[in-house]
Amino acid sequence: MAYKALYRTWRPQYFSDIVGQRHITRTLQNALLQDKVAHAYLFCGPRGTGKTTTAKVLAKALNCLVPTSGEPCNDCENCRAVNEGNSVDVVEIDAASNRGIDEIRDLREKVKFAPSTGEKKVYIIDEVHMLTDQAFNALLKTLEEPPSHVVFVLATTEAHKVPVTILSRCQRFDFRRIKPDEMVGRLQEVAQGANIEVEEEALQLIAKAAEGGLRDALSILDQGAAFAEKTVTTEDIHSILGTVKQDILVKMTHCLAEGKAGEALKLVAEISNRGKDLRLFGREMTSFLRGLLVEGIEGRHTGIGNETLFSILQVLVQAEQEMKWSSQPALVLELALVKAARPEIAGTTEALSRRVAELEKRLEQGVVITAPRETVAQVEERTLGVNKQAQPDQTKISEPVEAVTSEPLVMAKTPIASDSATAEKIKKNWPALMKGIKEGKKMPLWSLLNSHQPDLEVQGHTLIMYFQEDFDMRTADKPEYRKYMEWLLGKHFDGQWEVRCVHGKKSMPRSAPTPENDPVYTEAVRIFGKDIVYLENDPD
Structure with a gap:
């Protein structure tokens, strides 16, 4: 006898065997007991999740010769005919391959004939959303006023594609995804009945991978039973699904949370070398991190801060979406891992928030953050902006000297020494700066400054550039461009420079007030004229 797949062998034969759809099976049983069966249902x-299975059980219950409490007996002639697939009163139609108007016209002619052996003639139309518009229109009148002996059961995975005129003529039942614990219980029953030895953890992994579909879970169990030598283990299921063990997910999470980008890249390289699908690994990571974040929000200890988990999860969710359409999914994942582990590289607000959160956590724990010791040369270069290239003969001091005692780090900016360079000097040397930008291959910045030279203002060792367009300001304000401009200014004018980009116009200095602007003076001139009058005998 040919082997039959588990999902076919263990298809539920009673309403009570259908897992996770109690809200539907109970309604149908009560309708059968109260003789309130509708003429059309939409599953x-x-x-x-059991749509077609429930339709077949309903068809058996409608035509069963000895029904019991709304359940079919599965022993009478009509029930056996439905189970064997040769009942003339239960017609299954695949709408994906019979979607035209001709097939529906044929159906309209056949519904007029009375059932042969049972009380009802049941038409089960699977994937009904695949019917054409003309076919739906042809079915509409029959569905609205069918013969009393006909019951339609329409099944679909995409109810939003079914016309509203059809939906309004059916009783709609929404099948839910089956919960993992309910699925594990059913898998245990099937494994025991089929004499399959399987580990409990393997069943949980199967239920998780099936994503609420019991048929998928039974197919994975069937495949695992064929793959395993004796007992289906977790390793066997991982090999079949291409997934990784949970300890790898835990290790990767700690690498990202602790900022170990190098170790994270090595780990993903090992996963890739084992032949695992990196897209699937990305999906596993997001699911695992989501679970940790939920636990953390609920107050359970996870060992990682919720802010850190949230930022990592946000990066990997975006990477998972990009990997679906990228020709280099491995590169997308690697970049996301580096960004998640070292957010300061991306220069985002999330990175700053994460660093602040880490500092706050360390301060709460009583960890004192001390400033690193500096040499005298380093202190002098930091405070006075000494250009070592311009003074090669300066005596070097290599022995470290404590600049300050170990004190908590104060996040204050070191004052920059004033310089005699002015905006006029910088404008005079502007061609040299532009040449340096071009040689540094910063072509977008060179093109912008060459076509729209901004207004300049110098305050100490700070160069302020004013841009009238916000887009131009944002382009010039990129960190790599500002750092390069600061280096160029230090090269040409010595010292440590800071560059700021401002959107707007440079404020002009206010001119000294003149008499012409005084309303009193204007009125006096109008009355007496502009001639100067000297008063005789004036004491002043």
Whole structure:
């Protein structure tokens, strides 16, 4: 006898065997007991949740010769005919391959004939959303006023594609994804009945991978039973699904949380060398991190801060979306891992928030952050802006001297010494700066400054550039461009420079007030004229 797949062998034969759809099976049983069966039903929901199975059980219960409490007996002639697939009163139609108007016209002619052996003639139309518009229009009148002996059961995974005129003529039942614990219980029953030895953890992994579809879970179990030598283990399921063990997910999470980007890249390289699908690994990581974040929000200890988990999860969710369409998914994942582990590289606000959160956490724990010791040369260069290239004969001091005692680090900016360079000097040397920008291959910045030279203002060792367009300001304000401009200014004018980019116009200095601007003077001139009058005998 040919082997039959588990999902076919263990298809539920009673309403009570259908897992996770109690809200539907109870309604149908009560309708059968109270003789309130509708003429049309719409079963919609994800794949593998029992839509077609429930339709067949309903068809058996309608035509069963000896029904019991709304359940079919599965022993009478009509029930056996439905189970064997040769009942003339239960017609299954695949709308994906019979979607035209001709097939529906044929159906309209056949519904007029009375059932042969049972009380009802049941038409089960699977994937009904695949019917054409003309076919739906042809079915509409029959569905609205069918013969009394006909019951339609329409099944679909995409109910939003079914016309509203059809939906309004059916009783709709939404099948839900099956919970993991309910699925594990059913898998245990099937494994025991099929004499399959399987580990409990392997069943949980199967239930997780099935994503609410029991048919998918039974297919994975069937494949695992064929793969395993004796007992289906977790290793066997990982090999079949291409997933990784949970300890690898834990290790990767700690690498990202602790900023160990190098170790994270090595780990993902090992996963890739084992032949694992990196897209699947990305999906596993996001699911695992989501679980940790939920635990952390609920107050359970995870060992990692919620802010850190949130920022890492945000980066990997975006990477998972980009990997679907990228020709280099490995590169997308590697960049995301580096960004998640070292957010300061990306220069985002999330990175700054994460660093502040880490500092606050360390301060709460009583960890004192001390400033690193500096040599005298380093202190002099930092405070006075000494250009070592311009003074090669300066005596070097290599022995470290404590600049300050170990004190908590104060996040204050070191004052920059004033310089005699002015905006006029910088304008005079502007061609040299532009040449340096071009030689440094900063072509977008060179093109911008060459076509729209900004207004300049110098305050000490700070150069302020005013841009009238916000887009121009944002382009010039990129960190790599500002750092390069600061280096160029230090090269040409000595010292440590800072560059700021401002959106707007440079404020002009106010001119000294003149008499012409005084309203009293204007009125006096209008009355007496502009001639100067000297008063005789004036004491002043």
